[in-house]
Every structure is written in structure tokens, then in C-alpha cells.
Amino acid sequence: xxxxxxxxxxxxxxxxxxxxxxxxxxxxxxxxxxxxxxxxxxxxxxxxxxxxxxxxxxxxxxxxxxxxxxxxxxxxxxxxxxxxxxxxxxxxxxxxxxxxxxxxxxxxxxxxxxxxxxxxxxxxxxxxxxxxxxxxxxxxxxxxxxxxxxxxxxxxxxxxxxxxxxxxxxxxxxxxxxxxxxxxxxxxxxxxxxxxxxxxxxxxxxxxxxxxxxxxxxxxxxxxxxxxxxxxxxxxxxxxxxxxxxxxxxxxxxxxxxxxxxxxxxxxxxxxxxxxxxxxxxxxxxxxxxxxxxxxxxxxxxxxxxxxxxxxxxxxxxxxxxxxxxxxxxxxxxxxxxxxxxxxxxxxxxxxxxxxxxxxxxxxxxxxxxxxxxxxxxxxxxxxxxxxxxxxxxxxxxxxxxxxxxxxxxxxxxxxxxxxx
Numbered sequence: 001x002x003x004x005x006x007x008x009x010x011x012x013x014x015x016x017x018x019x020x021x022x023x024x025x026x027x028x029x030x031x032x033x034x035x036x037x038x039x040x041x042x043x044x045x046x047x048x049x050x051x052x053x054x055x056x057x058x059x060x061x062x063x064x065x066x067x068x069x070x071x072x073x074x075x076x077x078x079x080x081x082x083x084x085x086x087x088x089x090x091x092x093x094x095x096x097x098x099x100x101x102x103x104x105x106x107x108x109x110x111x112x113x114x115x116x117x118x119x120x121x122x123x124x125x126x127x128x129x130x131x132x133x134x135x136x137x138x139x140x141x142x143x144x145x146x147x148x149x150x151x152x153x154x155x156x157x158x159x160x161x162x163x164x165x166x167x168x169x170x171x172x173x174x175x176x177x178x179x180x181x182x183x184x185x186x187x188x189x190x191x192x193x194x195x196x197x198x199x200x201x202x203x204x205x206x207x208x209x210x211x212x213x214x215x216x217x218x219x220x221x222x223x224x225x226x227x228x229x230x231x232x233x234x235x236x237x238x239x240x241x242x243x244x245x246x247x248x249x250x251x252x253x254x255x256x257x258x259x260x261x262x263x264x265x266x267x268x269x270x271x272x273x274x275x276x277x278x279x280x281x282x283x284x285x286x287x288x289x290x291x292x293x294x295x296x297x298x299x300x301x302x303x304x305x306x307x308x309x310x311x312x313x314x315x316x317x318x319x320x321x322x323x324x325x326x327x328x329x330x331x332x333x334x335x336x337x338x339x340x341x342x343x344x345x346x347x348x349x350x351x352x353x354x355x356x357x358x359x360x361x362x363x364x365x366x367x368x369x370x371x372x373x374x375x376x377x378x379x380x381x382x383x384x385x386x387x388x389x390x391x392x393x394x395x396x397x398x399x400x401x402x403x404x405x406x407x408x409x410x411x412x413x414x415x416x417x418x419x420x421x
Contacts, residue, residue: 022114023120027124030114030116030124031124034116034121034124051113051114051115051116122276122280146239146240147237147238147239147240148237148238148239148240149235149236149237150236150237150238151236152165152233152234152235152236153233153234153235153236154232154233154234155234156234156235156236157234160234160235160237161232161233161234161235162233162234162235165233166227166231166232166233167227167231169230169231169232169233170226170227170228170231173224173228173230173231174224174226177224178221178224181217181218181220181221182221184217185214185217185218188210188213188214188217189214191210192207192210192211192214195207195210245282245283245284246282246283246284246285246286246334246335246336247278247281247282247284247285247286247335247336247337247338247368248285248286248287248288248326248330248335248336248337248338249274249275249278249285249286249287249288249338249339249340250288250290250322250325250326250337250338250339250340251271251287251288251289251290251304251339251340251342252290252291252292252318252319252322252339252340252341252342253267253289253290253291253292253304253341253342253343254291254292254293254313254315254342254343254344254346255291255292255293256292256293256294256312256313256346257293257312258313258344258346259343259344259375261306263342263344263375264305264306265305266342266375266402266404266408267305267342267373267375268305269408270340270342270373270402270408270411270412271340271342273408273409273412274338274340274371274412275287277412277416278338282336286330287301288322288325289301289303289304290318290321290322290325291303291304291318292313292314292315292317292318292321293312293313293314294312294313294314294317295314295317296317296318296320296321297321298321298325312346312348313343313346313347313348314347314348314351315343315347315351315352315355315383316351316354316355316358318341319355319358319359319362319363320358322339322363323358323362323363323366326363326366332365332366336368337366337367337368338367338368338369338370338371339363339367339369339370339371340370340371340372340373341370341371341372341373342373342374342375343372343373343374343375343383344374344375344376345374345376345378345380345381345383345384346381346383347381347382347383349382352381352382352383352385352386353386355383355386355387356386356387356389356390359387359390359394359397360389360390360393360394364390364393364394364396364397367396367397368396369396369397369398370394370396370397370398371398371399371400371415372387372397372398372399372400373399373400373401373402373411373415374399374400374401374402375401375402375403376401376403377403377404380401384399387399398415400414400415
């Protein structure tokens with residue numbers, strides 16, 4: 001019997017398999033801990049890892065053991081307080097010095113603490129979420145292609161001639177066309193050798209005729225062209241649809257006087273959460289910030305969230321600017337375009353119907369997904385009802401209401417929950 005001894009140094013990831021097995025086995029407990037962690041921490045810090053605790057009772061496993069067996073008699077000391085049938089009250093918990101609470105049953109165990117990496121934390125956070133209509137462009141009739149080799153063709157540009165393949169074809173053609181002549185030459189040479197073996201002189205007419213015929217056939221073989229246009233082969237290429245792994249995230253926010261800094265901070269948390277989510281599905285993401293009051297502007301992130309403005313609200317100005325940016329810089333056949341709009345719902349009454357028409361006729365056909373969040377505790381206004389018509393027309397348009405910071409993550413999950421097939 002052969003024995004193999006592995007003397008290789010242990011990798012620093014030697015427990016990676018056991019770690020993945022642990023994550024899979026206690027996935028439900030870890031997801032609950034991650035959800036609790038999200039409620040405690042700021043969404044701006046959500047992309048980091050996390051230390052989560054798993055109750056020790058969830059880690060216990062059933063085991064087999066030997067019982068005492070047989071019949072046994074036990075003598076218990078009596079007491080002056082209880083008789084048979086009385087219920088014994090549960091003992092009160094102790095007054096320990098730690099920050100935790102005492103166990104109700106008088107016993108306690110520390111929770112098992114597990115350190116999640118950033119990727120593991122985000123995997124559990126987004127496990128039951130998906131980007132609606134997250135399909136690659138080739139499933140939707142993409143115009144993005146990659147040129148690949150596709151064999152050979154008999155026609156093409158001179159620069160694409162495959163010399164080796166053409167020469168192989170020429171050799172095969174000459175071999176095939178010359179085969180009958182070579183067979184006849186072998187027969188004539190055998191006949192000539194037989195005549196000479198019988199003593200026929202060189203000037204014998206039959207010998208001369210046989211030599212002339214052999215020479216004529218060899219001339220026919222030599223006359224076959226070394227290479228012919230029939231032999232030429234060109235490298236063929238075809239265009240194969242390629243998936244698009246780039247996305248554009250369009251952030252639109254109302255910065256009029258009614259949008260105070262608190263509401264802007266709520267909108268920022270939602271935008272950051274969406275950006276982290278897109279990062280997990282696309283290699284390249286470009287973010288465009290559009291802020292608007294009565295007019296719309298494309299700005300950087302600092303101005304988008306922290307610049308102060310006053311005045312009224314005309315939402316259509318932002319939608320028109322968004323359409324111009326997409327048509328000029330982001331071809332919808334090559335970019336997966338997502339948009340998120342945050343507003344407090346204020347808008348000119350006459351402008352809300354215009355917003356509806358812009359979305360239905362211009363923007364939504366270019367979008368993978370459009371999410372609208374209204375940050376207001378009061379009754380909805382005309383913009384909300386106009387957007388409801390857009391939602392009925394396009395299933396990839398979603399809208400939700402946010403009243404406070406505690407609503408951000410539930411609203412996000414509602415917007416991006418997995419859809420039934």
C-alpha cells in the first residue's frame with residue numbers, strides 16, 4: 001500500500017471551505033443578525049464588514065448518550081414550605097456587574113461571535129433582493145458585438161487570406177486531379193518493363209509508343225496549376241453579441257426650499273444603498289447627479305447633496321435634462337440605465353402631467369428601472385398621482401413613500417424584492 005504525505009505549507013485560507021459551510025448552515029441566523037445590524041448603523045457605513053452574534057442555543061446539536069438505565073431509588077430531603085403538587089417558582093436572576101441581563105432559567109451562555117467580511121455582509125444583506133429586469137443586453141436585442149473567428153470562406157479581402165489553409169487545399173486538389181494519370185503511368189511502366197524483359201529493342205515501335213505516352217501523362221500532371229483561385233481560403237469573422245457589464249445610475253433630487261437638509265440626508269442614504277446594490281451586478285458604474293428647483297442642473301456629488309437653494313419646483317426640467325444626457329452620452333443598447341428620483345412631492349400642478357408624458361414617451365423606453373421615492377409625511381400631491389399612471393404603463397417603474405430613516409431599508413427592499421417569474 002502506498003502512503004502519500006502532503007508536506008505543503010498550509011494556506012492562509014485553509015479554513016475557507018469550513019467557513020463557507022458554516023455560512024450556509026447558519027444562514028438564517030446570520031441574516032437576522034445582519035438585519036439587526038442595519039437598523040443600528042448608518043447606511044453610509046453599510047459597505048464595511050460586521051461582527052454578528054449567534055445565540056448559543058442556535059448552535060446546539062442533538063447528541064446520543066447513555067442513560068442511567070435500570071430502576072433506581074433516590075431519597076430527597078424534606079422541607080417546611082412545599083407539599084406534593086405545589087409548583088416551585090422560578091428563581092430570580094442575579095445582579096451581575098456586566099452589561100447583559102441575567103438568564104431567566106438561572107443558566108446562561110455567551111453568544112457565538114462571528115466576523116463577516118465586507119463581501120459576506122453584503123451577500124447576506126442583498127441575498128433575497130434582485131434588480132428587476134436585470135438581464136443582459138443580448139436577451140433584449142443588443143447592438144453591442146464582439147468580432148470572433150468563424151472558420152473559413154471562399155471569398156474575402158486579400159489581407160484575410162489564410163496561406164497554410166490555401167496551400168493544403170491546393171495540394172489536395174493536385175493530388176485528386178493527378179491520381180488517374182499516376183495510376184495510368186504505373187500501368188504503362190509495368191507494361192514497358194515487361195516488354196524490355198522479353199528482349200524487345202529500344203527502337204521497338206511499341207516501346208517508343210509506351211515511352212511517349214508516359215511522357216505525355218507526366219506533362220499533364222506537371223501542367224496542373226500549383227495554386228488556383230478555387231484553392232484560396234479566407235479567414236471568416238462573425239459578430240457575436242456580448243453582455244453589457246456597464247451601468248449608468250441617474251440620481252435626480254428636488255432641492256427647492258421645501259426640501260430641507262434632513263430630507264436630503266434621507267435621499268442620500270437611499271442613493272448610496274442603490275449604488276452599493278448596482279456595484280454587485282455591474283463591473284463599471286457611472287453616476288450622474290441632477291438637481292432641480294425651477295431649473296435643472298447636472299452637478300457633482302457635493303453640490304447635489306449640500307448646496308442650498310430656494311424657490312419653487314418644476315420637476316419636468318430635471319426629466320428633460322436626464323433625457324438629453326442619456327441620448328447624448330449613454331446609448332441604451334450599450335448601457336444599463338437606472339434612475340432614482342427623490343422628492344417631497346411638491347410640483348406645479350400643470351407640470352405634473354408634463355412629467356407623466358415625458359416619462360411614458362421618452363425616458364421609460366430607455367430605462368432598465370426607475371425608482372421614485374417621495375420623502376414626505378403629509379398627503380400626496382399631483383406628482384404622486386401622475387406617477388401612478390406611469391407605474392400602470394410600465395412595470396419597471398416603482399414608487400414608494402419614505403417618512404423617516406427607519407423606512408429607508410424596508411422601502412429599498414420593497415422596490416428591489418425578487419419578482420415572480
